[in-house]
Amino acid sequence: MTEEQRAMLKRINDYAEEVMPDIDPQHTPISYQLEKLTPIMKQIGEEQDKSLSDIFIEYMDLASEAATEMEKKLQDSLKDIEDGEKK
Known part of the structure; x- marks a missing residue:
């Protein structure tokens, strides 16, 4: 993951x-x-000249x-x- 991608992910998160401080992502549609x-x-799409669907897929x-990294x-x-513990 590039720094630009990491920044985009952080920005969306x-x-x-x-906007959704109290939801449980596992139980929210x-x-x-x-x-x-x-x-x-x-x-972000407008800033990067990409479609909403492209941003969604990338996100x-x-x-x-x-x-996976976590x-x-x-x-x-x-x-x-x-x-x-074995030592």
Whole structure:
């Protein structure tokens, strides 16, 4: 993930926290979440001369990549803890 992509993901996530501070993403319909994120995605699309659907697809890809990175870090941390307990 490039710094530009990381910044875009952070910008959308920060916006999401502003407009949907108390939702549980796992239990909130994706259609509702996307409706709330449309303004920031449109703005980013205009700035980057990309369509809303292109921004949406890129956001979903980046969010998935970020989740995978976080899961890997968690697994590595758990392995370090387990290795420390074995010593």
